[in-house]
Amino acid sequence: MKEIKIDNCPYCGATEFTKGYQTAQGSMYPQTFGLKLGCPIEHTICTECGSIVHSRVTKIERFK
Template sequence: MKLPMEQCPWCGGQEFVVGYQGYEAMMTYTPQGFTGKRIHHLICKRCGMVLASRVADTSKYQDARKAW
């Protein structure tokens, strides 16, 4: 998968790492929040800025036009 950017807009760094947010800070697909998916973060290795976040599997999430 291609990265969404080649250079950090804050510090100009060009090395990136991936971090995973899980447990209580998971992105849930139910209002109760009991189940969900970990959030993947693209992080600049130089300054630590979180540049992008995504949920790897969105198959169980509701269509925004219906749920919003």
């Protein structure tokens, strides 16, 4: 998976970020479930203001 480069928080301008993961009830599922499972969502979070500045699913192959 290609890494997304974020230089500054669009809300406060800070340059420090951390990753967080949303799982369980917050998992993302394909439009048609079938036998495909959901997957966690990875968030990039500004450590200064706490804003989520980017989100993506961790296993894109489950959506193809």
